[in-house]
Amino acid sequence: MKSLEAFLDTILILLIFVYQPFCLSLVLDSITPNNTVKDGDVLLSGQKTFALGFFSPGKSRYRYVGIWYYKDPEKTAVWVANRDDPINETSGVLAIDSKGRLIIYAKDQNSPIWSANVSVPSEKSSSSFIAKLLDVGNLVLIKQDNSTVIWQSFDYPTNTYLPFMKLGLNRKSGLNRFISSWKSADDPGTGNCTYRIDSTGYPQMFAYKNRVPFWRAGSWTGQRWSGVSTMTNGFLDNTSYVNNQDEISVMYGISTDSNSVFSRFVIEESETVRQFTWQDQGHEWVESWYAPNDWCDSYKRCGGNGNCDPSDVSRFECVCLPGFEPRSQKSWELRDASGGCMRKGGARTCEGREGFLKMTRVKLPDTSNALVEMGLSLRECKKKCLKDCNCTAYTSVDETKDGVGCLSWHGDLVDVKTYSNTGFDLYIRVDATTLVKESQSKTLLGNIPPETFLKESDLGDDRADSDVPLFDLHTIAAATANFSVDNKLGQGGFGSVYKGILSNGKEIAVKRLSKCSGQGSQEFKNEVMLIAKLQHRNLVRILGCCIEEKEKMIVYEYLPNKSLDCFIFDGEKRKSLDWQKLFNIICGVARGMLYLHHDSRLRIIHRDLKASNVLLDTAMNPKIADFGMARIFGGEQIEADTNRVVGTYGYMSPEYAMEGRFSIKSDVYSFGVLLLEIIAGKKNTIYYENFDSNLVGHVWDLWIEGKALEIMDSSLDKSYASEALRCIIIGLLCVQELATDRPTMSAVVSMLGNDSALPRPKQPAFVCKRSYTSGDPSTSGGAKSVTCTEVEAR
CATH class of the missing domain: 1.10.510.10 (Transferase(Phosphotransferase) domain 1)
Incomplete structure (x- = not known):
């Protein structure tokens, strides 16, 4: 029986190549046993979003079967079938063989160069199967009698992560979906860099080279990865994350009103993960995000119990977490923090007088050694962590559900980073001496605990003395078209600045303090009072302020040429x-x-x-x-x-x-x-x-x-x-x-x-x-x- 099947496969290959010279290039909508894709043919998805065909990357002379966005004239491949098995001539054919498998043949080969990883029941004939390219870029092999998908390219990604593609582990089948880099721009073969979910401890995303982490995207926080401060350009608003007994996976989508938006994430051999968005106007891919993007993104840059702050490139970016000191002061003086930090003077944190210090705007530590209890509140999490001498830090699991869940660390805190205006709260266990010292100073590595919003009465007698006009919120909202993005002049560490036009036609600039800003009541009072009392042609002039419904805003003269x-x-x-x-x-x-x-x-x-x-x-x-x-x-x-x-x-x-x-x-x-x-x-x-x-x-x-x-x-x-x-x-x-x-x-x-x-x-x-x-x-x-x-x- 097996010899008969082999004979039939050989006859099929011969028939393909006997008739190939007499066939013109075709545009196809499906692959069947009688409808193959030859080199030069193109298989299109239903709405012509994606195309499949043979291509040669870069300067390579080899041929590969790939998928690309149909609009892309460069045919930038988002998936490659035979990435490690190239064809050295233009005689390749993608077909469904007598066993119902997707295969790639070449003229001088008697056996497939590549075949889809699928087992087809022997009683099924090849006519029972059809392959189609879906409008999400997924090549699927389907049973025609019941439309069951028995194989799909999305289960075997190459170097590109597309919208609606899952990455992660199927715990039942053992299938692990991840992306891996090309070897080079000319060789799509499997490279050394991968981007995948690590299920150890509390699951998180990592980028590896030669199986060694070089960047950590972090754990899922309810709407994003904890190690990603900014990503994409607003189109990806329906990312889904699943972690249950059947699977652990993540999939991102594009909002329904942005169907014309094309996006792709790529892992490169240069140890970089990039996101590209298609621009119709320039007919090109434009980079919209990448990581790692600074020294502090390098995994374990500051060792165990160190914190990395990239805000000043003129100084060493590593500092020890509260209550810790460098293991080797000499190494830190040489800007080598790989040895990390240890408790100051051998201080103990399990004598009944210790507590927790709150760090704000940080990348949460590596969760490989973290524990999760979803039924605990943040207050209950603190109590449990305090009773466990091995618990070194804690925080909430899900930022979208008012601090639901308890995430606690047991051991060194690794890969912590400070962000300028985003990030998470982390509560670090410290000894009694450190707790008193830091609490008295009310500072923590430059991060100030949130303050209450300023009330109008807080301005007190100073306001009357400075004669600062008070604008109501309705007036400011009307002047700025309800803080329209079209009126936004810029953004700083404390909030955004908008252009506005008052009802009398006067142009103004409005500094709107962010509700999650580090600038509290005292800084706001400073700015209002100082500028109001200062009069000089080379100082910006204040026109008034607005303090209403938890809003704090300063109204300035509008300067059309913006900043220097x-x-x-x-x-x-x-x-x-x-x-x-x-x-x-x-x-x-x-x-x-x-x-x-x-x-x-x-x-x-x-x-x-x-x-x-x-x-x-x-x-x-x-x-x-x-x-x-x-x-x-x-x-x-x-x-x-x-x-x-x-x-x-x-x-x-x-x-x-x-x-x-x-x-x-x-x-x-x-x-x-x-x-x-x-x-x-x-x-x-x-x-x-x-x-x-x-x-x-x-x-x-x-x-x-x-x-x-x-x-x-x-x-x-x-x-x-x-x-x-x-x-x-x-x-x-x-x-x-x-x-x-x-x-x-x-x-x-x-x-x-x-x-x-x-x-x-x-x-x-x-x-x-x-x-x-x-x-x-x-x-x-x-x-x-x-x-x-x-x-x-x-």
């Missing part, structure tokens, strides 16, 4: 700023800061001066904005300490970022960074020379080599080189490591306005230390002066 960063870091927009305009902006910001530090009736430290907080009016005059983090100094006070470091890394002075010590010289440092960014047209966080230094360090290197003007943006008029060089030197003076070495803003304004000789800059802060010759200006004692025409270090 939109110009200086945009190649096209920057061309509209000649040197004179840039110099006027530099001087205007300097005058505004001088007013804050010396000339107003209050002495104010801004603490967050940066390009995005400098707004531009119609004449491109700069106005300093965002006073939520500002501090008022009284009398002759010039310095203070804080346990809460706020602001933007890259602009922070070393004494503030590392010791919590801030002063007017902290603002001077930020101004120096901003000044250098304006001249260079590049962000300070851009790194140079194989990541050896940031912008400040790069300018310093050029300065000591006598090449400082090389940093000047090429679009600027070189006839102003002398003035630009003077600004560069002033910028370097502002970012010197010691606060006492930096000039005051009064001195800065004076230096910008005359041609007198300038002091020689010393080594800036936050740059890589190098060994220089004896001519290094940082070791020359600082007694000499330099003029703007002198470009060589002496």
Whole structure:
């Protein structure tokens, strides 16, 4: 019998190739025993969403059977049948054989090159089966008598995860669906990188290379993976996750009103997971999300009990969790945190006086050693964890159901990361000493516990004194078209800013504080009170505020040119700023800061001066904005300490970022960074020379080599080189490591306005230390002066 079947298969193959030269390429809607797909033919899905056929990837000469979106002229394959068994000529055929299997034949082969992994009952004839390509991209083999699917390509993904495709484990059959990378752009063979669900402990998604995790998407929280802060572009709103006795799986879909939206996730050999969305206008795939996207996304970047904060690339991103210290201080000084952290001084956390500290906006730790009890509330979870000496942390399981379920960790907390404006709450077990210390400071790694919303009475007598008009919520909503996305000007760490038009035609800008923002009542009061009391042409003007129904909003004058960063870091927009305009902006910001530090009736430290907080009016005059983090100094006070470091890394002075010590010289440092960014047209966080230094360090290197003007943006008029060089030197003076070495803003304004000789800059802060010759200006004692025409270090 078997020999007869083999004979019939051989006859079928011969018939296919005897008639192939006389057949034209066909467009098919199904595959039957009498209807095959030859190289050059195309099988289409019902609504022509997907196509199947033979293709050669990249520069390869080999042929493969693949599926792609029909609109895609590049035929970007989302599934490959014979990925590890290529055909070296154009004689391939996809057919249903006498056994009812989907197979791929080539002319010089007597046996299939590839066949679908399915067992067909021997009594069934091949005429009982038909294969179709569905409009979700799934190739299915069906029994015609009862329409039962006996095999589908969705069960055997290659490198692409499509909408309505399941990833995960079927616990009954043992089938595990996951995606694996190609070997290269020219070879779709099975690569070394995979993206799959790990069912160990509390299930989570991992990306692996050679079976070693390199990125963790985390556990399911009810609407997303805990390790994914932002993903997609809003189309994926019906993701389903299943975890029961039959299966553990995840499937994402596209909203019903977005049927024209095409999406795909791809795992690449370069250790990256990417999402692409099809753009009809450009007839191309556009990347809309990828991971890992920063150093802190690297799995176990900071070892056990470490926390990774990517917000400042100028400093080491790893810190120990509360109550912990580095296992090897020397390794951490060398920026190697792989050894992780241990309890401080061998502190014990099971003596009856310990408790839990709340971390906010974090990526939950690896749940491989976590336990889940869905019947417990968050309060009950805390009690149970406290009674178990091995329980190191806890949180709720499902963020969509008011904290339902108890998720607890037993052992080291691994792969924790801090997010800027999203993430989850994590309660970490600490000893009594740490609990008291952290509770008194009310800070935790820069994350402040939520505060109650500000009531109108909270403004008290200050509001009357400042004469701040109060807008009602209805007026603001009407002015902004109910906070329409079309009116959104931008978004910061504390919320969104919208353009509005009042009933009298006056344009306004509305800063709407996010309800989950880290900015609480005190910061809001700061911003309202400070700006209302300050009057200067280089400070943004407040028109009023709104405090209603848990909303906190500030109404400003509207500045049509938005913020400075939109110009200086945009190649096209920057061309509209000649040197004179840039110099006027530099001087205007300097005058505004001088007013804050010396000339107003209050002495104010801004603490967050940066390009995005400098707004531009119609004449491109700069106005300093965002006073939520500002501090008022009284009398002759010039310095203070804080346990809460706020602001933007890259602009922070070393004494503030590392010791919590801030002063007017902290603002001077930020101004120096901003000044250098304006001249260079590049962000300070851009790194140079194989990541050896940031912008400040790069300018310093050029300065000591006598090449400082090389940093000047090429679009600027070189006839102003002398003035630009003077600004560069002033910028370097502002970012010197010691606060006492930096000039005051009064001195800065004076230096910008005359041609007198300038002091020689010393080594800036936050740059890589190098060994220089004896001519290094940082070791020359600082007694000499330099003029703007002198470009060589002496």
